[in-house]
Amino acid sequence: MAGRTDEQHRIALFIDFENLVTNTGISSNNFDLQPALDQLLEQGKVVFRRAYCDWSRFADAKVRLHDVGVELVDVPPSTRAGKNSADMRLVIDALELCYAREQIDTFVIGSGDSDFCPLAYKLRENGRTVIGLAVKEASSRMFVNACDQFIYMRPKSHGGKDKDHGGKGKGDKDEGRGKRGGKGNKDEGKGHKAESSGKEGHEGKGGKNKAEVPAIAREVVQSLLRRATGPLNPSLIKETIVRKEPDFDERDHGFSTFARLLEALEQEGLLRRIQQGRQGYVVGPDTDLPAAEATKGGKNRGAKAPAPVEEEDEELESYPDPDDEGL
Numbered sequence: 001m002a003g004r005t006d007e008q009h010r011i012a013l014f015i016d017f018e019n020l021v022t023n024t025g026i027s028s029n030n031f032d033l034q035p036a037l038d039q040l041l042e043q044g045k046v047v048f049r050r051a052y053c054d055w056s057r058f059a060d061a062k063v064r065l066h067d068v069g070v071e072l073v074d075v076p077p078s079t080r081a082g083k084n085s086a087d088m089r090l091v092i093d094a095l096e097l098c099y100a101r102e103q104i105d106t107f108v109i110g111s112g113d114s115d116f117c118p119l120a121y122k123l124r125e126n127g128r129t130v131i132g133l134a135v136k137e138a139s140s141r142m143f144v145n146a147c148d149q150f151i152y153m154r155p156k157s158h159g160g161k162d163k164d165h166g167g168k169g170k171g172d173k174d175e176g177r178g179k180r181g182g183k184g185n186k187d188e189g190k191g192h193k194a195e196s197s198g199k200e201g202h203e204g205k206g207g208k209n210k211a212e213v214p215a216i217a218r219e220v221v222q223s224l225l226r227r228a229t230g231p232l233n234p235s236l237i238k239e240t241i242v243r244k245e246p247d248f249d250e251r252d253h254g255f256s257t258f259a260r261l262l263e264a265l266e267q268e269g270l271l272r273r274i275q276q277g278r279q280g281y282v283v284g285p286d287t288d289l290p291a292a293e294a295t296k297g298g299k300n301r302g303a304k305a306p307a308p309v310e311e312e313d314e315e316l317e318s319y320p321d322p323d324d325e326g327l
Contacts, residue, residue: 009044010103013037014090015051015070015110015133017058024112024135025155028061033068036133036153040108047104048097052086087111091119098126105129109147112139120146132246139247150247211254213264216245221270221282231274231281234262 021028040046049070054077055062062072073093075086094107107123109116112134120130120143132139132147135155144150220241224232238258241248255261262282265271271282 009106010101011040011044011046011106011108011131012048012094012097012101012104013040013046013050013070013108013110013133014094016086016090016113016116017051017053017061017110018086019111019113019138020134020153021058021061022138024138026135026153028058030155031061031064033065033070036151037068039151040131044106046108050093051110052090054086087113087115091116094119095122098123098128106131108133108151110134112143114140114142117143117146124148136247144247147246149242152247152249211260211264213261213268214248214253216241216248217261217265218268218270220244221265225271225282225284228284231276231283234258234280234282237262237282 015033017028017031020026021031037046049068050073051065051070052073052075055072055074056076065072073089075089077085090109094109097104098107105127106129108131109120110133112132120132123130129149130147132143132150134143134150134153136152139150139152217237221237224237224240250256250258250261253261255264259280262271262273266273269285272285272287274281274283
């Protein structure tokens with residue numbers, strides 16, 4: 001994926017729907033593809049969207065998938081193949097698209113099943129980028145490592161925990177207990193809020209064990225800076241980490257953005273962040289840079305300008321004027 005602009009990516013999305021809603025914490029009636037789709041749209045244009053399963057079993061998900069432009073392929077149950085019938089259809093269609101449409105450079109496989117490893121290997125052999133999409137707890141590590149990148153879908157109970165507590169479900173049980181010990185439940189609610197706010201940046205790492213810099217980030221930064229001959233683009237660092245750990249997500253370590261993670265690494269003394277124009281870069285902590293480059297705001301960028309002018313003046317004064325000689 002490195003070296004291409006976002007506009008150049010053409011993405012094909014294949015979903016093994018039954019795999020995503022079976023023992024994953026996501027049910028067909030609360031399946032929400034939009035968050036994952038938004039992440040894919042940040043990388044390029046999703047030109048092909050198809051989901052496979054026996055839709056007579058998951059009819060309540062059909063409208064939501066149609067709303068995001070997903071074509072539904074009905075795979076009736078087979079007396080012999082059963083579960084694998086949808087898998088086989090997905091694999092055949094993905095390989096056919098790979099060979100027929102060279103402009104599609106990225107394939108997304110919505111499943112955590114290790115049975116799709118051979119498909120991932122074959123697509124990568126043909127120069128395609130492979131992105132996996134599944135729920136973390138129901139994803140095979142073998143399949144995660146077979147992909148170039150892995151996106152985890154999060155059940156609504158994770159992402160909307162605070163909303164659920166405010167209305168029904170677990171919050172109702174806590175409310176019942178609150179008659180005996182109301183203070184305890186209030187404090188527990190505050191704890192949830194504090195924990196969620198700690199995810200917004202590394203400043204919250206003091207007491208919640210959130211925002212901890214992962215070892216893979218340190219290793220990649222140190223390795224790249226050792227071999228670097230100039231400032232590094234932060235996107236190169238992120239891409240290198242993802243190549244080594246396809247399911248890497250800075251949010252899992254308590255950082256709302258990758259820039260927050262780089263800020264934490266800078267505080268540890270592993271790198272320095274500089275600003276050149278509108279683009280930020282990363283250099284080694286001991287890199288000797290001109291004042292203009294080292295200044296984050298770029299305010300002193302013109303400080304070196306007088307020096308070359310003085311040198312040019314001295315060189316001009318050392319040569320006689322031809323007109324004076326003629327006179």
